[in-house]
Amino acid sequence: MKASRGKQPSSTSELVGQLLVVGFDGAEMSAELASLLERIQPAGVILFARNIVNAQQTHRLLKDCQARVAQPLFTCVDLEGGRVDRFRNVTGPAPSAAEVFASGEPRLFRRHGEIIGKICCTLGFNVDFAPVLDLAFAASRKVMSSRAFSTDPAEVVVYAREFLAGLASAGVTGSGKHFPGLGEGNLDSHHDLPIIDKSFKKLWAEDLVPYRTLRRELPMVLVSHASYPAVSGDRLPASLSKKWIADILRRRIGYRGLIVSDDLEMGGVLKAAPIERATVEFIRAGGDLALICHEQKNVEQSFEAVVRTAERDPRFRRRVIESSKRVAAFKKKSPLLKRRTPVPASEKISRLSTLLWEFSEQVRLQAFSATAGAGAAGKRG
Numbered sequence: 171m172k173a174s175r176g177k178q179p180s181s182t183s184e185l186v187g188q189l190l191v192v193g194f195d196g197a198e199m200s201a202e203l204a205s206l207l208e209r210i211q212p213a214g215v216i217l218f219a220r221n222i223v224n225a226q227q228t229h230r231l232l233k234d235c236q237a238r239v240a241q242p243l244f245t246c247v248d249l250e251g252g253r254v255d256r257f258r259n260v261t262g263p264a265p266s267a268a269e270v271f272a273s274g275e276p277r278l279f280r281r282h283g284e285i286i287g288k289i290c291c292t293l294g295f296n297v298d299f300a301p302v303l304d305l306a307f308a309a310s311r312k313v314m315s316s317r318a319f320s321t322d323p324a325e326v327v328v329y330a331r332e333f334l335a336g337l338a339s340a341g342v343t344g345s346g347k348h349f350p351g352l353g354e355g356n357l358d359s360h361h362d363l364p365i366i367d368k369s370f371k372k373l374w375a376e377d378l379v380p381y382r383t384l385r386r387e388l389p390m391v392l393v394s395h396a397s398y399p400a401v402s403g404d405r406l407p408a409s410l411s412k413k414w415i416a417d418i419l420r421r422r423i424g425y426r427g428l429i430v431s432d433d434l435e436m437g438g439v440l441k442a443a444p445i446e447r448a449t450v451e452f453i454r455a456g457g458d459l460a461l462i463c464h465e466q467k468n469v470e471q472s473f474e475a476v477v478r479t480a481e482r483d484p485r486f487r488r489r490v491i492e493s494s495k496r497v498a499a500f501k502k503k504s505p506l507l508k509r510r511t512p513v514p515a516s517e518k519i520s521r522l523s524t525l526l527w528e529f530s531e532q533v534r535l536q537a538f539s540a541t542a543g544a545g546a547a548g549k550r551g
Contacts, residue, residue, distance in 0.1 A: 182487070185494040186476045187211035189453060191246055191430070193463035197223045199234040206466055207238035210473050213497055214244025214297065216463055219256045225293055225514045228260070232294035241498075242507035244343075244459075246297040249286050252316045254300075261289050261523045265530050267302060268316035271329050273536035278529075279329045283336025283344070285529050289522055290342045292514045296506050299392055299430070301333045303346045303380040305353035313358050321353075323379035330380060334387060341506045346384060348394035348432060349419060350408055351377025355396050359438030363407060364396040373401065378423070385425045389500075392430045393419075393457065395438030407439050409452055416456035428500055429456065433463040434472070446475035454486060458493040 191214040194203050207215075215235045222228050232245045248254050252266020270282045283301075290298050303326055304310065306318035320326055334344045348359075350373060355364030368377075381391065393415060395407040401414070408414040409431045419425050431452045432439070439448050449460045449472035462469045480487040501507050 182477050182480050182490075183473075184211060185490050186473060186480060188213045188241065188494045188497050189458065189460055189476070189490065190214075190449075190469065190473060191216055191244060191459050191461045192469045193218060193221075193433075193461075194466060195220060195464070197221055197227055198231060199238075202466065203235075204238050206469065207235060210469065211239055211241065212243075212469075213241070213459055214246050216246040216248075216461065217256065217295075218248075218463070219259070222256055222260060225260055225516075225519045229292075229294040229511070229513050242501050244297045244507070245295045246299060247290060247295045248299045249290060250300045250302060250317060251282065251286065254317065257289055257293070260293070261519060262526055263530070264289075264526060265533050266316035266319075267329065267333075268306075268319035269537065270533050271319040271325070272540065273533050274540045275536055276328060276332050278533055278536065279332035280336040280339075281529060282533075283333035284339055285336075285522075285526055287337040287340025287342040289526070290337075291340050291511060292518060292522060294511055295342065296504075296509070297343045297345065297390070298337055299345045299347060299390075300337075301330045301344065301346065302348070303330055303384075304348060304351050305377055307353040309354045309356045310352055313355060314352065318353065323376055323383075326380050327383045330384060331387060334384075341509065343389045343504070343506065345390035345392050345430060346381060346388045347392035348396075349381055349391050350394070350396075350398065350414060352394055352396055353377055357438075359395040359407075359432065359436055361437040363405070363438045363441040365405065366396050366398050367400055368398065370401045373398070378418075381419070381425065382423055385423055388425070388427055390428045390430050390459075391419065391425060392432055393452075395432050395436055405442070407442055409434075409439055409457070410442060410448060410455055412455040414455075415452075420456055428458045428496065430459040431457055431461050433461045435462060435464050435468055446471045448472075450475055450479050450486075453493060454489060456489075458496055 187210045190212040192212045193216045236243050251264035302317045304318045337344045354366045357364040393409045397405045434448050445468045480490045
């Protein structure tokens with residue numbers, strides 16, 4: 171049953187719905203999707219390339235999703251540029267973080283976020299799960315590729331701070347990922363559970379620096395499905411770990427924003443628990459928004475498992491209430507979620523495509539100049 175428009179969630183099912191961000195198949199509203207959204211009343215939806223045909227269709231789909239949900243929706247996408255680019259067939263390819271970082275120009279880092287943000291906003295999105303804060307260590311090079319760009323956490327902070335400011339200037343909320351860091355992981359958590367055997371002291375001095383430094387600037391932090399046994403004493407992924415989420419991210423680092431899981435349908439977490447239990451354990455560990463990005467049956471099973479657990483376990487119910495209040499407060503403070511953008515005209519999309527192409531060329535030329543300058547300096551030395 172659809173909640174009353176504007177009424178704050180109060181029943182167990184309404185509270186639980188506001189802890190889920192859901193994905194689905196298809197490029198238009200279906201009866202099945204409409205029924206799911208009306209029953210679960212999720213906090214948000216996330217779209218992938220499979221959902222995106224063109225700008226107008228995408229905008230309409232997001233508007234149709236919002237029409238089924240009483241609370242303002244997080245309308246989410248993964249758009250980093252490079253390998254992770256859901257809009258490639260709509261506006262053309264966006265450069266990767268590594269390509270932009272190679273320019274050496276912080277103004278271009280910000281411009282990267284600004285242009286990506288403008289495209290997101292125009293299509294109807296208000297959340298972009300970017301930037302990546304993982305360090306580009308050799309162990310993860312094959313997995314992360316151009317998504318990570320530096321082994322120096324201070325350089326990652328400079329890029330991320332500017333990229334986030336660019337997103338925000340366009341009216342889009344960013345999210346740092348993948349906490350605590352996939353830089354030493356040599357397995358892809360989409361399929362496997364990376365085991366990162368690194369001490370807390372080294373993680374604190376390296377991988378965790380971007381989260382520590384940006385703790386007041388990151389609206390959301392997305393938690394990975396990698397295991398850190400030297401820290402947690404077990405092989406649970408960080409996404410299910412109270413040690414990582416509640417103890418380290420919340421208490422020790424002092425992070426106060428929203429904590430989001432990576433997709434709970436990924437192999438890395440399903441190696442540890444079936445999806446309905448993974449969703450419960452992510453919330454129990456201190457998480458706020460559980461991403462379930464594909465299968466409707468997984469969304470339904472997880473929703474029902476969280477509701478059942480909250481109804482029989484008073485401590486878990488308090489945990490649900492705590493996160494639902496945090497989500498509600500975030501939404502109340504964010505005017506961006508209530509903004510309604512017009513259907514994008516073809517001319518506007520064409521202008522954005524041109525802007526993106528010109529930016530890509532600027533990045534390429536600047537990176538070439540920076541490389542040439544460094545080479546010439548080396549010869550003189």
